[in-house]
Amino acid sequence: MEQLSNTNSTFLLKDFCLNSGFTSVGIAPVEVLTTEFERYQDWINLGYHGTMSYLEKASQRQNILELLPEARSVIVTTTNYYTPYKHSPQSENEATTSTTGKISRYAWGEDYHILVKERLKLVEEFLQTSFQGSTSKSYVDTGPILEKVWAVKAGIGWQGKHSNVISKAFGSWFFIGIVLSSVEFDYDSPISDFCGTCTACIDACPTSAIVEPYRVDATKCISYWTIETKPDISIPEEIAVNLDNWAFGCDTCQDVCPWNRFQQESNEEQFAPKFEETVLSSETVMLMNQEEFSQRFRKSPVKRTKLAGLQRNFLALQSDSNTKI
Ligand code: B12
Ligand code: SF4
Ligand code: SF4
Incomplete structure (x- = not known):
């Protein structure tokens, strides 16, 4: 593909994500986390993670570059899982x-890790063919990444007082999926807290x-x-x-x-x-x-x-x- 401006690349990427079935997509620039990481560390020190000892492995959560040193963008996808059923006894x-x-x-229904991971792989393939020589890695609950923090930075929504990310357009019943990419895009900005x-x-x-x-x-x-x-x-x-x-x-x-x-x-x-x-x-x-x-x-x-x-x-x-x- 001929050299594209960041704006055109961003448009093509987002279009691809939406056509692949994601509900929304936002992009944040890579940075080393400060305040969010201090809060995370505090949470761990208070023992709020209980027996989930895998959460203690912290440094990659602070510095996402430890996962992909050449990463420049954090692409955050959402997948809506709201189906109109209620909790009632079946008979x-x-x-x-x-x-x-x-x-x-x-x-x-089916395990979201399967569906979201498949779609994230498609995004990775798209990136590799569209931006030759670029590298990427994808995650859906599968790596040491503070997914909610990145969703906020990518303008998907805000972290509600219950700590889940809420979109102003479609609430909080969605999964987060992440692709780290070495490509630079136009970045989204965080939105306000509407709690x-x-x-x-x-x-x-x-x-x-x-x-x-x-x-x-x-x-x-x-x-x-x-x-x-x-x-x-x-x-x-x-x-x-x-x-x-x-x-x-x-x-x-x-x-x-x-x-x-x-x-x-x-x-x-x-x-x-x-x-x-x-x-x-x-x-x-x-x-x-x-x-x-x-x-x-x-x-x-x-x-x-x-x-x-x-x-x-x-x-x-x-x-x-x-x-x-
Ligand atoms: C561990 C974990 C859990 C744990 C801990 C929950 C938690 N609140 O973190 C348990 C098992 C309890 C859990 C439950 C659920 N989980 Co869960 N979980 C995770 C996981 C693997 C890691 C989350 C993490 O790092 N937590 C650590 C704590 C410290 O993070 P935090 O609560 O966001 O803390 C931040 C805030 O407290 C904030 N903060 C602190 N003080 C202040 C003050 C101000 C003013 C502000 C603004 C912020 C702030 O700073 C902290 C650090 O950033 C993620 C996947 C991932 N890799 O990110 C999924 C994830 C968060 N879970 C998810 C889901 C769907 C759930 C459940 C709804 C499932 C269910 N129905 O039972 C519940 C929701 C419970 C709840 N109210 O949080 C989704 C959330 C999607 C979304 N829309 O946000 C995720 C992102 C998985 C995914 N890929 O989609 N989960
Ligand atoms: S809007 Fe209300 S119920 Fe929803 S997360 Fe914020 S405080 Fe909680
Ligand atoms: S209401 Fe939310 S925070 Fe409370 S137990 Fe249920 S999932 Fe956990």
Whole structure:
């Protein structure tokens, strides 16, 4: 391709990303993080990461050039996963005879790592053919990158008080995917914070995990306990009694966020609930054997918790006096 101005290159790249199925794309210049990294380090020092020890590996999070020394641009993509289903028992029978546990929205369909990674690879191929000799690397939850921080720098949205990134145009139900590239583009600017005086997420969190605005203590977060902890670790009593029917992940802070009223529907069929199932019954889960679990959740994020972890979560739900049976 003949030499293009940054503006033309940026236009072509963004056009390619949008045509590949991404919901939006923004680009930030590479820089070594300062304030954001200090806050991150603080979070780690407070032990808010719990047993997620991989998060302690910090220097690459501060200096993204350690991942790709020639990187000049951080290309940030979003993929909307909002499908118009609700958490309701699948049948009268399930509603009345069994404890039901809610699955968080991001895990209703196929594992986003697969879909987003495939698309990021297409972007990498595009960059390599369009900008000969250029180099790139892509990530979706797969590397030591502060993805939310880069999404903010690339103008995708702001970090809400629940710490997820919110787009003014389409709320927060989206995944972030990142491509580091050696090519220089025209860069986007961060937008303002539109949380204002709202505290809906902080007030609604069942376990008070949003310990101060913009700061989530993962060791209090239902998502951490029901997804990230090993199956042999029991859910502490103070969390178990406040699970509010969540069996895998938790969406409460995003469900109550006024900005999610502007959410548009995702046209990704892969994110629609498998078997139209947004909740699971304790009977189904407790009677499931390994083969059934592997078969049912083969391409689903739910497989992360393993059968023993999912059953541990349902046992905790049964001990929760607030669980609706
Ligand atoms: C570890 C992790 C978790 C942990 C910790 C959550 C957390 N808040 O970080 C747990 C297991 C709890 C978790 C849960 C969820 N996660 Co998660 N998670 C990650 C992961 C792998 C790393 C995040 C990280 O580095 N956290 C460290 C902390 C320190 O970061 P932070 O909370 O953003 O902290 C910043 C703020 O506190 C800020 N700050 C502090 N003080 C102040 C003050 C002011 C004024 C301001 C402005 C900012 C500020 O500075 C800190 C450093 O930048 C990312 C993928 C990635 N590689 O980035 C996905 C990711 C963040 N998760 C994601 C999702 C979807 C979820 C869930 C919604 C899943 C679910 N339904 O259960 C929940 C949401 C829970 C919540 N309220 O955060 C998405 C978020 C997409 C988005 N729109 O933002 C990501 C980006 C994955 C992806 N590729 O799409 N997750
Ligand atoms: S995901 Fe649930 S438990 Fe975690 S901060 Fe949000 S509302 Fe609280
Ligand atoms: S619920 Fe309110 S405070 Fe929380 S992220 Fe949304 S707008 Fe911000």
